[in-house]
Amino acid sequence: MTKHTAVVVCAAGIDLAEPTRKTTALYAARIGAAHVVLDVPRVCMTGPGQYKYGRFEKYQLFDVLGEYDRVLMLDADVLITSYAPNVFDLVPENAVGLVREDVSLHKAPALLGEALAEKAYAEQGLGKLAHWREGYANSGVIVASKQHRDVFRVDDWLRRKIKLGVPGQHKEQQTTNWLVARANVSVCWLPGLWNYLRQYEWEYGLPRPEAYIVHYAGRAKRGKLRAIDYIATKYEWYKAMEVVSG
Numbered sequence: 001m002t003k004h005t006a007v008v009v010c011a012a013g014i015d016l017a018e019p020t021r022k023t024t025a026l027y028a029a030r031i032g033a034a035h036v037v038l039d040v041p042r043v044c045m046t047g048p049g050q051y052k053y054g055r056f057e058k059y060q061l062f063d064v065l066g067e068y069d070r071v072l073m074l075d076a077d078v079l080i081t082s083y084a085p086n087v088f089d090l091v092p093e094n095a096v097g098l099v100r101e102d103v104s105l106h107k108a109p110a111l112l113g114e115a116l117a118e119k120a121y122a123e124q125g126l127g128k129l130a131h132w133r134e135g136y137a138n139s140g141v142i143v144a145s146k147q148h149r150d151v152f153r154v155d156d157w158l159r160r161k162i163k164l165g166v167p168g169q170h171k172e173q174q175t176t177n178w179l180v181a182r183a184n185v186s187v188c189w190l191p192g193l194w195n196y197l198r199q200y201e202w203e204y205g206l207p208r209p210e211a212y213i214v215h216y217a218g219r220a221k222r223g224k225l226r227a228i229d230y231i232a233t234k235y236e237w238y239k240a241m242e243v244v245s246g
Contacts, residue, residue: 005033005088006068011040011076012057017225019079019232027080031088033072036064043154047162047171056162058139058152065149072097075140077216078195079226079232084094084212087143087194096180097143099195102136111243120173124167132181139173140215141195143188143242151183 029240196211
């Protein structure tokens with residue numbers, strides 16, 4: 001029996017680049033999944049500081065997983081290549097699929113140190129988890145199933161914690177990692193090509209066109225959208241997608 005799956009892009013309060021919409025829609029069609037764009041803020045958690053709390057709209061996953069059996073949740077600044085396999089075939093249904101930031105092929109000290117600092121910030125703001133010794137992910141790519149729905153439940157306790165403030169720059173990512181760790185669910189660690197960050201290319205020299213999902217994180221919004229448009233249209237795989245999409 002085919003599972004009811006969806007490719008979900010979180011764009012509530014965030015500009016969604018056309019290449020992101022196009023490649024995620026084509027990927028969803030190719031693997032037989034629904035294509036869902038979350039473009040209306042519904043979670044609306046707020047807190048101190050300059051962080052864009054609209055990013056907590058990712059926790060609309062709680063509602064999405066009430067409708068779909070399995071989802072691939074994506075940030076609004078990703079591209080999916082034309083040769084990406086079906087991620088639902090790779091991640092067991094009982095596991096959350098993530099890509100780690102606290103380890104790398106080359107053990108880049110800068111990336112490892114940043115990930116460990118974010119983990120510490122999460123525990124400082126939300127509480128120490130004795131069993132969480134390692135495993136810190138970039139939350140721009142998440143594979144989850146209906147059984148993980150409660151991981152993304154926004155209750156009064158979480159709202160109070162976010163309002164008081166979680167230290168660090170990447171508050172949603174830190175909180176998401178903490179919630180997954182608190183739930184103590186099985187995690188399937190996907191290889192970096194499923195969430196290919198720009199620093200992987202800078203620090204490792206890994207070939208971006210071989211990635212399955214390219215994630216343009218860490219830039220100002222306007223510059224980021226220009227980078228997506230420029231780099232996406234530069235590669236043959238994206239041009240091929242334009243032909244397919246007509």
